[in-house]
Amino acid sequence: MFTEAIEAILRDRATSEAVRAIENGGSAASIWNAVEEAGFLELLTPESAGGAGLPLSSIEPIFTAFGRYAVPVPLAQSIAARALLRDSGVTAPAGMTTLAGSCLRRADGSLKAPQVPFGMICDNVLANVDGALLLLDATQAEREPDGVHGSSCGTLRWRSGAVPVALGSNGAEVLLFSAAIHAAAIAGAMDRVFAMTLQYCNDRSQFGKSIGKFQAVQHQLSVMAEHVASAGMASALAFSGTGAVPERLATAIGKARTSMAVPLIAATAHALHGAIGVTAEYDLQLYTRRMHEWRIADGSEIFWNGVVGSAVLAQEHGTIVDFARTAPHCVAA
Template sequence: MFTEAIEAILRDHATSEAVCAIGKGGASASIWDAVEEAGFLALLTPESAGGAGLSLSAIAPVFTAFGRYAVPVPFAQSIAARALLRDTEVAAPAGMTALAGACRRREDGSLEAPQVPFGMTCDHVLANVDGDLLLLDAARAERKASGVHGSVSGTLDWRRDAVPLPFGSNGEEVLLFSAAIHATAIAGAMDRVFAMTLQYCNDRSQFGKSIGKFQAVQHQLSVMAQQVASASMASELAFSGAGAAPERLATAIAKARTSMAVPLVASTAHALHGAIGVTAEYDLQRYTRRLHEWRMADGSEAFWNRMVGKAILTQTQATIVDFARTAPYGIAV
């Protein structure tokens, strides 16, 4: 129900023209206001606090939809931030909130949040600083753009007097939520990229028939479909737990698997589209740029695979199959 309602809003407001305009520095108020006014930012907020009180598994399709439209606004992050503030006395701030899963505190007390998704446009940053939870005012930060075309990610620096005291010890949940969100975003964007590629191959004719009927093209499409399906299943794993935040190992597997699929899916899509795929007027380049950006956000597959590998080496399960079947869910064999 919520997914369909949000997708209806995104179809009207997150058009190609609107998204491209935001990427060029335009205002995002129309998209943000449409979702905020509908009350969707409180989907994970408990009912006792005026929210919808959705479970993680119920919110996953919503986060995937944001990826499917490559929304350049931190909706998912703002929803998660409100959930992460559940056990604190800090009220959810107004405006757009980004998540910074790995901040660095310098010896002089200043703080750096490297390559924060939506860091150039957000109003606040909910940050993990050595396991502590901090809510930072983005307006008081020095922002440095990533330099990537069309990206709103950036590195934020706060001076010592702009860094508040921590108000929670669940900082790692920021990293886990952010990584899980990017896993679903990758899955959603891949779904759109595959649909665009399949449609193009069916419409584009060569030697008297659509290129989608050539065996070589069909092979590439089938491999691409396999990667997209695998990424979709992996992203759901991150939100399969019963807790208030994604589980550590499940998130690691999800982010690693979805990130691993990005190079193949993006390169295959561009190969099958030919030259049109890189033109500014065609949406494919917008989605593949996002895929590569989300692959690196919160750590690439190398970072998360290392975490999964350590878990396997210390496993108590009898076999790898038992590990894969039970460990991500915290089930004892």
Template sequence: MFTEAIEEILRDQAGPDAIRASEASGIGSARPAVWSALEDAGFLELLAPEDDGGAALALAALAPIFTAFGRHALPVPAAQSIAARALLRDTGVRPPAGMITLAGNCLRMADGSLCAPRVPFGLTSDYVLANVDGELQLLDAGEAQRNATGVRGSASATLTWKRGAVSAPLAGEGAGEGVRRFSAAIHAAAIAGAMDRVFGMTLQYCNDRSQFGKSIGKFQAVQHQLSVMAQHVASAGIAAELAFSGAGRVPARLATAIAKARTSMAVPLVASTAHALHGAIGITEEYDLQLYTRRLHEWRMADGSETYWNEIVGEALLAQPQATVTDFARAALAV
């Protein structure tokens, strides 16, 4: 029910034109209409208890919603804000109004300042809920120095807070790990959604584009590339669901690692194949494909690429020397 209602808002107010408008805006610009629509409908409180005006959804119910956000390349940190509000409530802190994003790895410098590299929506968010050496910290983005990544159209930025702008931690050692997991799981779902969109666009183009009297989708070589794309898109979707399959309030570490590793691993192949089959039109600014493939490459690196998360999966496997890989996979899927 929630997914369908949110999808309707996304179709109406998060189309390619809205994405382009958000890319052209800067810090302090007007909020995209889709943010107000989601906020006014109460969809930022999906994890909040019912007696606090929320929907009290289980973690698993978020997977299709966050995947839909990725499918539409949502230009606001709705997924991050939903997670941040839940994490803040667990500490007894009432979430502030405005956009809240997540920083899964915030570094404490020798002079007491904090640096959060490549924060998603770091240019546009009002607050950052950060993992600072395992501690949970809520930071005012307006008091930070924001340095854009330099990637065209990206809202990500490296944020730096001077020592005087750093507040006390909300929770102690280990509490910040939930931010890292949630952020990685959100990006895994976003990748799965965006790849589904890219595959749909590619399949449609191959069916519409004709060469030698028939659609190029009828050629065996093209069909082979489409089938490989389809396999990776399907696997990514399953992996993203795994990240949100646990019974806890925060994505499990191993499930998140598998999800982020698998989805990130699929990005280079899916994106490159989509552009290869589209030909020159796929890289033009006027064509929508680049709106999604650019984000796929950015989300692949966010919170660590497949190399980082595969190392976590490998360590978990090696910690069970008596288990076969099949047994390990079954146990991971049963989380």
């Protein structure tokens, strides 16, 4: 029910024209206000606090939809921030809140948050600082863009006087939630890219028939379909836990698998589209650019495969098959 309602808003507000306008410096208020006014930022907030109280498994299709529409505002991050603030006693601030999974504290007390998603347009940042949870005012930060073309990703720096006291010791959960969100976003974007590629191959004719009927093209589409399906399952796994925050090992598997598929999906989609696929006017690049950025966000597959590998080595008994079968319920090292 919630997924369909949000997708209706996204179809109307998050059009490719609207996304391009925001990338070019336009206002993101139309998309943000529509979702906020509908109350959808409180989907993970407990019912006792006026929210929907959805479990993680129910929020995953919504986060995937945000990737499928290349949503250029931190909707998923703002929803997650409310879940992460659950024990702090602090009400979620007004405006757009994003997540910073890894911050650096300097000797002088200042903070640096590299590659913060939506860091250039957000109002607040919920950050992990050495395991502590901090809510930072983004308007007091020095901002520097560091994302791909058209991205609002940025590195933010706060002077020591602008750094508040910690709200709790659950800062590490910020990284997990942010990584799981990016896994879902990748899965959604891949789904859109595959649909565009399949449609193009059916429409584009060469030598008197659609290129989708050539065996070589069909093979490439089949490989794409396998990876897109795997990415969807990996995203669902990341949100399969019963707690308020994605579990570490499930998140590691989900982020590693989705990130791993990005180069192949993006390269194959552009190869099958040919020259039109690299033009600014064509929508494909709206998704492949983001896929590449989300691949490295919160750690690429290299980092998260290391987490999974540590968990494998930590198990005392059983085979790799046993580990794969029970992995969602294991505790990573």
